[in-house]
Amino acid sequence: MKTLIGLDRIGRREFLRNGLVFGAGAAGLAAGYAAVPDSFARAVYFAKRDGVVNDRVLVMIQLAGGNDGLQTVIPLQDSRLRDLRPSLGAVAQTALPIGGSEFGLSRSMPGLKALFDKGKVAVVQGVGYPRPNGSHFESIRIWETADPTQRQQDGWMGETIAKNYDSAGHPLVGCACGTTGLPGILRDAEATLTVVNDARGFAFNGGDARDRSIGALYTNTPGIYGALFDSSIATARDTAAKLRAGAATYTPKAEYSDNVRLTYSSRNQLAAALRLASQLIVTGTGVKLLHVTLGGFDTHERQMQRQEQLLAYLDGAVSAFYADLAAHGMSDRVMVATWTEFGRRPRENANQGTDHGSATPVLLIGDTVKGGLYGQAPSLSALATDGNLKYTVDFRSVYQGILEEHLGVDPLAVLGQTFPKLSFAKPPAA
Amino acid sequence: MGMGEGTPKRLRADAPSRRKVLAVAGTAAAGVAATRLLGLRDLSDRAFSSALGRTAAMALEMAEPEMAMDPEMAIDPAMAMDSAMDAEMSAPKPAPLAEPSSTPASSATPRPAPAAPRPTAAPVKPEPAVAPRTLSLDWVPPFATEAGRVAHLLRRTTFAPTRAELERAQSEGYARTLDRLLETPPAAPRVLTDADARNIGTLQTWWLEHMIQSPTPFAEAMTLFWHGHFTSDFRKVGTGQPYLYWQNLTWRNLGTGDLRTLVKQATIDPAMLRYLDLGISTGRNPNENYARELMELFTMGAGTFTEDDVKAASRALAGWRLPRANEEVRTGVFERARAYAGQVTFLGKTGTLDTDGVIDRILANEATAPYVVRALWTHFVSPSPNASAVALLASRFKGSGYQIKPLLRDLFTLAEFTSPGSYRALVKSPTELMVGLARLLGASTLARPINAAADGMGQRLFDPPNVSGWPQNAGWVSANSMIARANFVSAALGQVRDLPLADDAYLRALDGVVGPSTASILDRTTGTRDKWMAILSSPEFQLK
Known part of the structure; x- marks a missing residue:
């Protein structure tokens, strides 16, 4: 195992300085400053005893808008696909077969196909939840x-941090990259x-003078946003210092x-966001959970080309990210997983697009993945x-697998119940 | 508590005023409260205490003798301290702002629930047992005076008032100012050439310039509200046609009219026809995109309709296409051949329906008026609408035939609008922050820098993150956005040549109500630019 993220490297003083963490002003104040060191020590003790101290990192990629599973992981031998999708169904002819002849990745994902063939990609099919919600925003929230x-x-990522790593007490445990607001x-x-x-x-x-005076302005700020403001500023100052220190030592490999041609969404800086994620990982900031977003998947019209452009971009960015981490000797600790609010309707609409659907595949990528096909592709003949x-x-079975096997934390504490097990990840070394 | 109404002539910015005195006293009071708390937390800070001492002394100096004698003038520190410690109990209530017969404010609206400590979160998990208010300092709302309420109204409705606007409103008083805000027709922005209207950068700076310079900034605030509500983005709409320019003019023209007209225009607006695909939907093969968001985001809210309603509405709404170049209209064009002629079952009733029928049915639905009231309330009043007040305003809104202007009048005359829980209860969006700054500084040249900084703060005009528009409040606050905000302030101050004097900026921009840290920094800061820097970077200025 390489350098641990550093519970042990983070001093009590640093924790105290950052003790008023994101949004926790009230709780922090209620606990009182004097109580903090004890709880800190206790938290570290429990974290270590429970074996949470490992070098694993998780990167979740949101495919915002509802990614069409049937044009991502394509059933190659089901004639129903062509019936339901007279135009879009043509993708089956050009797909890149994975794990046999039954399924293929879209032709726009050669990088992930290559990684799949090396056993670095797990594809979980048919992922969804009961009584699917057709609203983007409600399903995103779900x-x-x-x-x-x-x-x-x-x-659930925030909760994972709070329940397992919060005691590290520095702001880079979790990071949303390539966005201005917290997802x-x-x-x-x-x-x-x-x-x-x-x-x-x-x-x-x-410079430093401005940095300090901003810090002074945002101290004990009154009002309902006071703790949020103050902790955001404190986090900003710390993050800036860490980025400054790390930027000098990171060269992407x-x-x-x-x-730039992807104009479907304002969130199309995926490659830059993953490059930043790599910098944070490679420079040893201690980051554990990262989130990035690629938007534009709400393909109600002319889906074919647009979906292929989006997937090609995803493929290129994730391939570069994997290669970069591998070249830095860090790929053995990082898992990338995609998520999207829903898949799309099997039957295409009159605009060569698709409306909101339900189940959709999840892709998991990295050295900690046990590659292959998981779950079961939903039938095209027995639709809801x-x-x-x-x-x-x-x-939540997917989340459970990520939490338990990849991150090595207690999934029950985050998910509240236990789901059928999917063993797509290699557990961290004890 | 009988706080008197200030007489307008005495409330001029160039003379010590009741408002000033009260506000400063409030600050001092907050300081006293702070010291108490700091004692508890063993965090006493010498510089801070001395700043408080000075502020309290200023409060006494500024009180004119006859005013200090005035029994209405509550600068008794103990009393003020109580109000800081327990604002809800003892903060003075504003007088009713309108005739009881014409407003729901006087009797029917109970006291607002205390503002939630975490405004973005749905109230599901129990909040921490210790409410932040009892542990942190509160700003003392300046609502005891009419001047304080007028300043609040302008901050919420005009981004931030120019000096002239503030002085005029202070002399006119709350009621006349509100009348003027609501009744003055929108000043038209500069007419754009076709080429300019199709250049997204030009379009963005054109609107920002108008926000800064327009004599009717409330119209721009409403246009921005509707732009976030009935949103469209240039990435999908494209810039081959001036559709977003037209859409912007539509929101300005119809923004305070009636909801029926607004929803109809939104539905057949060319940018919207393209953004949510209604322009390519047909009765035979309906596209569900617009029908769903019309109900979920524009009118009724999630959970108030079924997936079958989405399918039915998408059939009934079909038939519109984009206008052709030779048609010289700025709306979609209806073609019967593309529409659906059969019956649909929509929101519980079966029959043939056209677009007007769908909108009528939506407006008849009980979810619509509360949804729209809540949207306006959380934008203009507070993050936590009072359920019974929403219900009352919604019934008045529906009863008026969905007239928006009377609804706005209701919102701005509600007791909740000027209750302590509404003071600094909303976070300025990046556009509001930056345009407000430009208006405060009288800097009409900042449109381009504002546009350049907008992306880093998360609010580029005509480019919302998704169809639900932009976030609100805590959604604007992150480590990233706070850096972007602070850096915009320093960049803007570096570009403005003739900065206005900062002598009264503390009053004009911050109500003279600041927390201990800001007070301490301001006390230590000299020089016009540095003072503006501290004021515009302060947490107080991030709030509206």
Whole structure:
């Protein structure tokens, strides 16, 4: 095992300085400053005893808008595909077969096909949840909170941080890369995390004096946003310092290129976001959970070309990310997983597009993955009454596998219940 | 508590005023409260205490003798301290702002629930047992005076008032100012050539310039609201046609009219026809994109309709296509041959329906008025709408035939609008922050720098992150966005040549109500630019 992320490297002083973590002002104040060191020590003790201290890192990629599973992992031998999709079904002829002759990846994903053939990609098919919700925003929230009943408000990644790594007490445990705001999947009042849109320019202009005076301005801020403001500023200052220290020592060892032609979404800086993720991992910031987003998958019209461009971009960016980590000797600790709010309707609409659907595949990529096909592809012959696919794997089974096998943390503490096991990941060394 | 109404003539910015005195006293009071808390937390800070001392002394100096004698003037520190410690109990209530017969504010609206400590979160998990308010300091709302309420109204409705606007409103008073905001027709922006209207950068700076310079900034605030509500983005709409320019003019023209007209225009707006695919939907093969978002995001809200309603509405709405160049209209064109002639079952009733029929049925639905009221409330009033007040306003809204202007008047005359829980309860969006800054500084040249900084803060105009528009409040606050905000302030101050004096900026931009850290920094800061830097970077200025 390489250098541990550093629970042990983070001093008590640093923790205290950052003790008022994201949104936790009230709880922090209620606990009182004097109580913090004890709870810190206790948390570290438990974290170590439970074996949470490992070098594993998770990168979740959101394919926002609802990714069409049937044009991502394509059934090659089901004649129903052509019946339901007179135009879009043609993708079966050009797909890149994986794990036999029954399924293939879209032809626009040669990089992932190559990684699949090396055993580095797990494809979980038919992922969804009961009573699928057709709203982008409600279904995003369901996936973010791991709760189809929509009662939870914390994101499952945020909760994972809060329950397992928060005691590290520095802001880079979790990071949303390539966005200006915190995604719901990372939201948790007790989680330490940061948001970096672009590492270049992530500093208060005006040097140390400005940095300090901003810190002074945002101290004990009153009002309902006071704790959020203060912790965001403290996090910003810490993050800026860490990025400054890391930027000098990181040189990407793969070609990341953003696809400027992709105009479907304002969130098309996936390659830059993954490059930033790599910098954070490679420079030893201690980052554990990262989130990036690629938008544009809401393909209600002229889906074929648009979907292929999006998948090609995803393929290129993820391939570069993997190659970069591998060249830095870090790929054995990082898992990449995709998620999307829903798949799309099997029957294409009159605009050569597809409307909102339900079940969809999840791709897991990395050295910690046990490659292959998991789950069961939903039948195209036995659709639900609304014309959508019937899910075969609860999405929380995927989360459970990631938490338990890849990250080595207790999934029950985050998910609240236990789901059928999917063993697509290699557990961390004890 | 009988806080008196200030007489307008005495409330001028160039003379010590009741508002100023109260506000400063409030600050001092907050400081006293702070010291108490700091004692508990053993965090006392000498510089901070001395700043408080000075602020309290200023409060006494500024109180004119006859005003200090005035029994209405509550600058008794103990009393003010109580209000800081327990704002809800003792903060003065504003007088009713309108006739009881014409407003729901006077009797029917109960006290607002205390603002939730985590406004973005749905109230599901129990909040921490210790409410932040009892542990942190509160700003003391300046709502005891009409001047304080007028400043609040302008901050919420005009991005931030120019000096002239503030002085005029202070002399006119709350009621006349509100009348003027609501009744003045929108000033038209500069007419764009076709080429300019199709250049996204030009279009963005054109609107920003108008936001900064327009004599009717409330119209721009409403246009921005509707742009986020009935949203469309240039990436999907494209720039081959001036559709987003037309859409912007539509929101400005119809933004305070009636909801029926607005929803109809949104439905057949060319940018929207393209953005949500209604322009390519046909009755035979309907595209569900627009029908779903029309109900979920524009009118009724999630969970108020079924997937079958989506399918039915998508059939009934079909038939529109984009206008052709020779048709000289700025809306979609209906073609009967593309429409659906059969019956649909939509929102519980079966029959033939056209687009107007769908909209009528939506407006008849009980979910619609509360949904729209809540959207406006969380944008203009507070993050946590009071359920019974929403219900009342919704019934008045529906009863008026969905007239938007009377609804806005209701919102701005509600007791909740100027209750302590609404003070600094909303986070300025990046556009509001930056345009407000430009208006405060009288800097009409900042449109381009604003546009350049917008992306880093997460709000490029005509480019929302998704069809639900932009986030609100805590959604604007992250490590990343706070850096972007602070850096915009320093960049903007570096570009403005003739900065106005910062002498009264503390009052004009921050109500004279600041927390201990800001007070301490301001006390230590000299020089016009540095003062503006501290004021515009402060947490207080991030809030509206």
